[in-house]
Structure formats: C-alpha cells, structure tokens
Amino acid sequence: MNLSQVGEFGLINLLNKKMIHSPAGVIAGIGDDAAVLQCPGDCWQLFTTDMMVEGIHFRLDWSAYFDVGYKALAVNISDIAAMGGRPSHGVVSIAIPGHTRVEDVAELYRGLKEIAGKHKVNLVGGDTVKSPGPLVVNIALLGEVTAGRAVFRSGARPGDTIYTTGNLGTAAAGLYLLSQNGVCPPELRDRVIRAHLRPEPRVSEGILLGSLEGVAALDDNSDGLAAELREICRASSVGCLVWEKALPVLPGVRQLASQAGTGVLDWVMNGGEDYELLFTLRPDRRKPVEEALHEAGIPFTAIGVVVPEPEGLSVERCDGTREIIAMQGYNHFAE
Amino acid sequence: MNLSQVGEFGLINLLNKKMIHSPAGVIAGIGDDAAVLQCPGDCWQLFTTDMMVEGIHFRLDWSAYFDVGYKALAVNISDIAAMGGRPSHGVVSIAIPGHTRVEDVAELYRGLKEIAGKHKVNLVGGDTVKSPGPLVVNIALLGEVTAGRAVFRSGARPGDTIYTTGNLGTAAAGLYLLSQNGVCPPELRDRVIRAHLRPEPRVSEGILLGSLEGVAALDDNSDGLAAELREICRASSVGCLVWEKALPVLPGVRQLASQAGTGVLDWVMNGGEDYELLFTLRPDRRKPVEEALHEAGIPFTAIGVVVPEPEGLSVERCDGTREIIAMQGYNHFAE
Numbered sequence: 035m036n037l038s039q040v041g042e043f044g045l046i047n048l049l050n051k052k053m054i055h056s057p058a059g060v061i062a063g064i065g066d067d068a069a070v071l072q073c074p075g076d077c078w079q080l081f082t083t084d085m086m087v088e089g090i091h092f093r094l095d096w097s098a099y100f101d102v103g104y105k106a107l108a109v110n111i112s113d114i115a116a117m118g119g120r121p122s123h124g125v126v127s128i129a130i131p132g133h134t135r136v137e138d139v140a141e142l143y144r145g146l147k148e149i150a151g152k153h154k155v156n157l158v159g160g161d162t163v164k165s166p167g168p169l170v171v172n173i174a175l176l177g178e179v180t181a182g183r184a185v186f187r188s189g190a191r192p193g194d195t196i197y198t199t200g201n202l203g204t205a206a207a208g209l210y211l212l213s214q215n216g217v218c219p220p221e222l223r224d225r226v227i228r229a230h231l232r233p234e235p236r237v238s239e240g241i242l243l244g245s246l247e248g249v250a251a252l253d254d255n256s257d258g259l260a261a262e263l264r265e266i267c268r269a270s271s272v273g274c275l276v277w278e279k280a281l282p283v284l285p286g287v288r289q290l291a292s293q294a295g296t297g298v299l300d301w302v303m304n305g306g307e308d309y310e311l312l313f314t315l316r317p318d319r320r321k322p323v324e325e326a327l328h329e330a331g332i333p334f335t336a337i338g339v340v341v342p343e344p345e346g347l348s349v350e351r352c353d354g355t356r357e358i359i360a361m362q363g364y365n366h367f368a369e
Numbered sequence: 370m371n372l373s374q375v376g377e378f379g380l381i382n383l384l385n386k387k388m389i390h391s392p393a394g395v396i397a398g399i400g401d402d403a404a405v406l407q408c409p410g411d412c413w414q415l416f417t418t419d420m421m422v423e424g425i426h427f428r429l430d431w432s433a434y435f436d437v438g439y440k441a442l443a444v445n446i447s448d449i450a451a452m453g454g455r456p457s458h459g460v461v462s463i464a465i466p467g468h469t470r471v472e473d474v475a476e477l478y479r480g481l482k483e484i485a486g487k488h489k490v491n492l493v494g495g496d497t498v499k500s501p502g503p504l505v506v507n508i509a510l511l512g513e514v515t516a517g518r519a520v521f522r523s524g525a526r527p528g529d530t531i532y533t534t535g536n537l538g539t540a541a542a543g544l545y546l547l548s549q550n551g552v553c554p555p556e557l558r559d560r561v562i563r564a565h566l567r568p569e570p571r572v573s574e575g576i577l578l579g580s581l582e583g584v585a586a587l588d589d590n591s592d593g594l595a596a597e598l599r600e601i602c603r604a605s606s607v608g609c610l611v612w613e614k615a616l617p618v619l620p621g622v623r624q625l626a627s628q629a630g631t632g633v634l635d636w637v638m639n640g641g642e643d644y645e646l647l648f649t650l651r652p653d654r655r656k657p658v659e660e661a662l663h664e665a666g667i668p669f670t671a672i673g674v675v676v677p678e679p680e681g682l683s684v685e686r687c688d689g690t691r692e693i694i695a696m697q698g699y700n701h702f703a704e
Contacts, residue, residue: 053482053485053491053492053493054491054492054493055485055486055489055490055491056457056489056491057491059457059458059491060458060491060493063491063492063493063494064492064493064494064495068494069458069460069493069494071458071493071511073408073409073410073412073414074408074409074410074412075408075409075410075411075412076410077408077409077410079408081458081460081493081494081511082460082494083460083461083462083494083495083496083507083509084462084496085462085463085464085496085498085505085507086498087464087498087499087500087501087505088501089501089502090464090498090499090500090501091498122391122394123394123395123404123406123416125404125416125417125418125509126418127418127419127420127507127509128420129420129422129425129505147388150388150390151390154390154391155390156388156389156390156391156392156394156395156398157388157389157398157399158388158389158395158398158399158404158406158416159398159399159403159404159416159417159418160399160418161418161419161420161507163420163421163422163425163426164422164425165422165425165502165503165505166422166423166424166425166502166503167424167500167501167502167503168500168501168502170420170422170464170500170505172418172420172462172496172507172509174418174460174462174507174509176406176416176511
C-alpha cells in the first residue's frame, strides 16, 4: 500500500498513537490547528508547524520569493489565530536549491520579516540547508492564549450558528487567474491574486472571538469550507448545514467562477487558502457577539447551522434542495 | 552571486537582522544551539529546529526509515542538551515522495517515537505534505531549563580547560564503513555505524553540566570539533588550543582512519555528528566538576585550553608542532 491510498488522515492517525509521554504538560495535542501546552505560572502556550514545498504549495513562476516567505509565516500565524491566540516566537527552516541566488533568499527573508513585523513575531532561530530538489520552507510557531480561553474545533453543538469572517473563494479566484488567462478588471485581479499569494491571518479577530462568551468552535479556513467543516463535525460529533445563498463572495469572484466554468460554490467549498476564521456561536449569544464584532469593524456572515451528527454535512442550495457533502472527496459542486 | 559563494554563515547573518520585534520575551535569539525565551512565572524555555533532507543529510540505502526518524529527533534533542536543558514538546513536519510505502512512513514514526519515549518528549503536532523530490523531515523542539542556568557558547574565557564527553570521530568512522568497503570487526562495525545512524544525545549530562558552577560554555558536537570550537571562539571572542594526543578516540576508529587513508584527526575535527557535549571549565572549578562527572558515571576528557583571541584556533600535534586551524575550510588534517 502506498501513500496515495492512505491520505493525510491515515498518517495523522499513525502519528496520534502514543505520542504523549508526559500528559501533564499537554492540554491538547494533535488534532487542532495548534497544540495547547500548559506552562508554569498557569499560562497556556500554542505550538504549530507548517511546511511549504515548491511545486506542491507554491510555484516560483507565480509567487515571488517575498510572497513565499510571507505566506509561509502567514499560514502558521493563522493556525495560532484559529485557537484565539497571539503569535509570539517562530523558528524557520529552509532547504534551498544550490542554484538559488542570494538576492532571492534575501527576498524570502524580507517577506518573512514583513509579516513578522506586522504581528510582532520574533524569529528566534532556524536551520538553513541545501536541497537537491525543491525549495522547502518550514516554520514552527509559538503563541500565547489566556489560560482557559483557547477555542477548539470540538466545541460545536447542534443549534449553534456557523459564521465566517470576510469573503470566501477569493484565494481560489486568485489561483485561477494565475494558472489560466482569465479576463478581469485590474483592481479585482490584484485583490484576488494577493489573497492567494499573501494571505492576511485574522489575529485580532481570533483574540476577540476567544474572549467572547458563546463562541464555541473556531477554525481557520486553510483547506476550503468543506474540509474545515468536516474537521468541526469530526471533533465535535455534529453535522453542519450550510446555506449557499448566505455565503459571502465578492461579486467579481462569482463572475470569475462562471468564466472558469466552475461554480463559485466549488471554490468556496474546495478552493481553500482564504484564511478566514470559521466559528460557531451558541444561539442565545448571537446578539452580543454580533454587536462586539460590528463594534470592532470585523466583517462576518452567518452561513449555516450546526445539526445533529446523523444529518452529516450538507448544503442547502439556492433552489432549496439539500445536497450531502461527502466526508471525503472534492468537486461535488460544479454548477 | 549564488549560495555556494555565501555559505550558511552569510545566510545566518541575513536572518539575524531585525528578527526580534518584542525583545522583552527573548533572552537569546539566533546564534546558539537553541533560542532562550522568557516565559511567565520566571521560567526559561528553549526552542530549536533542524531539517534533514534525503540526499544531503541521509541516504535511504544506508539509513532505515526508523533511523531517519530517530536521528531527526535526536539532533534536535542534542541542541536542547547543548544549552543544559531538558526537551519537552516537539512538532514534526514531513514531506514525503508519493511513491513511499505507508509501512516505511510508519517505521519513520516508530523511530521518532522510540527516542521521544526515551527522553519523554511529547510529539504534539505536525504537518504531513507531499514532496515532488526528496524526503524531508523537520522537527521543532521546545525544552525547559532552570531560569538563569542555560549555558551559552559565549561564556568561555582564556584559561578555561576544554572538555568533551565520550569519544570523537566515531560517527565519521560509521559513515566511512557505510560508504566504503572497509574491513572491521563486526562489533566495532555495529558500534560506529550505530553512532552515525542513531546518535544518542547527552541530555542528563547537559542538565548536570548546567547545574555545576564553573561550566562556562557548552555546545554539542554536530559539525565536527573544528566547527564547534570556531563557534565558541566567535561567540566568546577567544581562541582555542586543542591537544591532539588528548583526543578521545576508540582504538579501532584510529585503525579505520589509517585504513581509510585519512588521519583520525580529520575525522575528529571535520567528521561531525558525534553529538557529544563540548564544554569549557574555569580552572579553579576543575576538581569539583570532574568529581561530579565521575560520580555520575559520565565519560569525559580534557582536550585543550581556551587562549586569547589573537592566538586563534589551533591544534598541538603529537609531534609537538602547532598548527593553525583556518576559521573556514576543511581537510587540513590529512596525515
């Protein structure tokens, strides 16, 4: 049996077994956006890592080296934000092909430093090695969260409303324009391509959500709405119903999806990389939390409802029909 | 200019500039075996990362997948040991070629878990991605050290005695036997190959050294004695004189080096990967520290003396001559 027959979930299961040798220090290990560690002095610490590989996660004919550095740290910061935390310290490993120009490596670091500066992340160490193949960037990132206030994927209950920050499908539109010759107004083009190349993690939004009573489950949208809702379903033992007509999509992105010959629902569900925050909210807490988000100027939309586990993950289409989303599998949503 | 003209030190300099945005939390950033972070509750935390790339750091015809996992964590644990700390929590990223068998990935994890169990390291997260090229394993590791007791590379002063734990050149002998058809008794063969494939980090030794007054500088021997002494020279603004005749080398390793047509001094100086601890000791503290090490059953040898910076890094050969070791460059010691 080879890896293509197992997929990442099989590997996570392999990893999960007997990996904790001193349980006292671990509040939550593998299975959420970041691990939660118990530090001395009743403080909680978050710990996450993400690896980006040339040819798999990025292409150097689409991404500048600056973008590669920026995004490598952005996606890790987003994992910390998805727990309600604030990023603090990171270490950076880079495997660099021998033919790479020093100027390009400097640009990659400049991208790293740019977003590190925005979020006051200290880059405190690293490893620089030679690669006989692709450029590989790995970042491991620590974060802080008030003890007891980390928000897990496992807190959703039937009856919760499902929300997302910002818009969905934007990064997928950017990837489409980079890979195809789509026609698009320049301003929208810049916006969606930037969403793909330089995602902006929702750190202050995550911290606010973590501080508000009633925010029950939290996740960042890295792998598409379908994949992230599946994570919440699994971790919380619930189902989710998404309302297609409620999904927040930029008008131009809807047009680009038609141009691309795919439905925008496919981009929202399976495109991923929007790095918006997805959260569920207890029904009796909708009003105060919505008010707090409005007051903070955070864009958000209610996009569905948590349902009992046997109902599974489904979407109510604009025509009123309900469609089950497979717990595995993609491209079910082409219009 | 490309990377081959710069080397890792040039890159570390690139990284070093303006990477710390919240200095309050960082006791020591880039430039030692691990970063030292200030946590709430007056506790110090260590943070390090190391990346291993197939074809650069290991070959799958020499290393079993188990060994790859074992060594990837071992070298990170050694970085924590080299600060006088105890490893606590790690995250593991793996880029896996698509043709890899699941059984092989399971073996890699088994190696990881084996050494994690020995040192009570919790593996709390990770990222598993596809590689279009080599197998890449990155680990980021946290450690704990008593506040104020981390031992840096920068503490050496002229007059300190230089010590190493264990034997040197052993891993280089293992690499020689793996890459050439050397003749060697089976017991020695197993021992030196094991030293190369599955190094044993000196954690309890590092913790003891960190607790003893007079231990002034500490480093792990990952890149060879010459490279590690250079690090101590740079960080402490000193020189070092090594006594060739004092260097602890297994008798069989000396013979293998002759057989290989190189001097054993070359293996000791430039072979690396012994993961022994290298430390310097104030002259008036030699007796109590040596007694404490004897009592703990830790093998150690005095191998030289710290000298003023202008004297540079040199070795006193067995014939009494003194040879300068270049601050860059290798293979100066072929006999």
